Amino acid sequence: MVREPRANMLVLFESCKDVEKYIAEDSVSILGLDEGFFELCKDTLAQIEEEVVIIPRHVITVDRRSLRLAIKHQRRFKLTTFKPCDTQSARVLAKIRKSIVLLVSPDTIKYVDEAQINFLKESHIRKFLEVALGEFIKLLLLPSTKPLNMSKVFDRLGDVIERALKFDIGVTVAGAVENYPRCLFTNHIDVLLFSMGFSKRERRMILEVYPLELLKTWLGEK
Amino acid sequence: MEYLSIIAIALAVASMLIAIYITLSLKKSVGVLLDELAVALLIRKKSRRVKRYILLKTVCSEDADVKTFIRNFEQRISKLLGDIGRIECSLTIASISKTSNRMIVRVLGDYRCFKRVLMALSIQHILFGDCIAIPVRTSGLFSRLRKWIY
Numbered sequence: 001m002v003r004e005p006r007a008n009m010l011v012l013f014e015s016c017k018d019v020e021k022y023i024a025e026d027s028v029s030i031l032g033l034d035e036g037f038f039e040l041c042k043d044t045l046a047q048i049e050e051e052v053v054i055i056p057r058h059v060i061t062v063d064r065r066s067l068r069l070a071i072k073h074q075r076r077f078k079l080t081t082f083k084p085c086d087t088q089s090a091r092v093l094a095k096i097r098k099s100i101v102l103l104v105s106p107d108t109i110k111y112v113d114e115a116q117i118n119f120l121k122e123s124h125i126r127k128f129l130e131v132a133l134g135e136f137i138k139l140l141l142l143p144s145t146k147p148l149n150m151s152k153v154f155d156r157l158g159d160v161i162e163r164a165l166k167f168d169i170g171v172t173v174a175g176a177v178e179n180y181p182r183c184l185f186t187n188h189i190d191v192l193l194f195s196m197g198f199s200k201r202e203r204r205m206i207l208e209v210y211p212l213e214l215l216k217t218w219l220g221e222k
Numbered sequence: 223m224e225y226l227s228i229i230a231i232a233l234a235v236a237s238m239l240i241a242i243y244i245t246l247s248l249k250k251s252v253g254v255l256l257d258e259l260a261v262a263l264l265i266r267k268k269s270r271r272v273k274r275y276i277l278l279k280t281v282c283s284e285d286a287d288v289k290t291f292i293r294n295f296e297q298r299i300s301k302l303l304g305d306i307g308r309i310e311c312s313l314t315i316a317s318i319s320k321t322s323n324r325m326i327v328r329v330l331g332d333y334r335c336f337k338r339v340l341m342a343l344s345i346q347h348i349l350f351g352d353c354i355a356i357p358v359r360t361s362g363l364f365s366r367l368r369k370w371i372y
Binding site for chain 2: 177194195
């Protein structure tokens with residue numbers, strides 16, 4: 001089967017075999033793995049025959065105090081995503097003269113909202129958003145989540161992605177769910193975006209074009 | 223002669239009144255009928271049933287059985303669709319290939335059903351575990367998907 005240039009920016013598996021299985025079954029061509037896990041599975045991953053780009057990933061939770069330090073000590077051999085804990089850190093991240101990736105998850109959607117997109121738009125350096133779709137889906141399946149809250153969160157997420165696409169801010173998706181059978185394949189991500197009302201072109205931008213651009217930007221920086 | 227002319231005028235006035243009355247009542251009846259027709263058309267449009275086919279690839283973990291998954295497949299999706307979704311959307315397995323672990327599912331319902339079923343298919347494994355159903359292709363014609371199943 002021909003591999004489509006699709007990307008799943010972060011998967012959180014527990015064993016190297018799971019990664020092998022995932023790559024064998026999915027038509028993914030860019031896959032992000034947690035930095036520590038990437039080091040652990042380096043040898044196994046080298047034996048994979050499929051043409052896949054595997055990226056070491058690191059997610060840093062930042063607040064207004066730890067932000068400067070986190071940016072200063074950001075290592076370049078791994079692709080770092082910033083998870084802002086407050087509005088101030090999110091705004092500072094938008095203004096930084098550096099290409100960065102911001103995480104959009106149920107915890108950060110309060111800070112990475114439509115206003116944040118306006119700040120990102122005004123930045124002179126290209127910024128990217130990474131949507132942790134797996135976390136949103138987990139929230140959907142939790143019995144304790146109220147349907148109204150769920151609807152609000154998905155509505156807000158849809159607005160954020162739509163606005164980002166409108167202003168040509170890079171949007172990538174990570175199906176970050178823990179173990180192998182309970183993970184999101186790129187086809188699932190595509191279907192979920194379709195269910196949220198995104199067109200074929202928009203889905204292609206999210207799954208193929210922007211991840212490739214992010215990869216190029218990261219490699220260029222490196 | 224005078225009487226005759228008075229009777230003729232009275233008859234003419236009466237016929238005019240009857241004509242006006244009939245026209246008004248007819249207009250009212252036609253209006254009601256048109257409204258009914260519009261409502262019927264709107265309802266018809268809303269509940270227009272669409273048939274779509276989805277080609278799925280099933281991937282199961284080592285300790286899971288594909289046969290059990292296929293047997294419980296409709297129940298799983300129905301559980302995610304909910305009671306109202308189950309009434310609105312009909313879901314049936316149209317064809318299964320045991321060699322390639324692929325199957326074609328028929329979705330019958332209004333235009334929202336297809337999206338709902340696709341979403342349910344994409345998240346069912348996160349809730350139930352064991353087997354993953356990956357939507358590969360969709361089409362309105364069964365014949366178009368049949369060539370991809372083997």
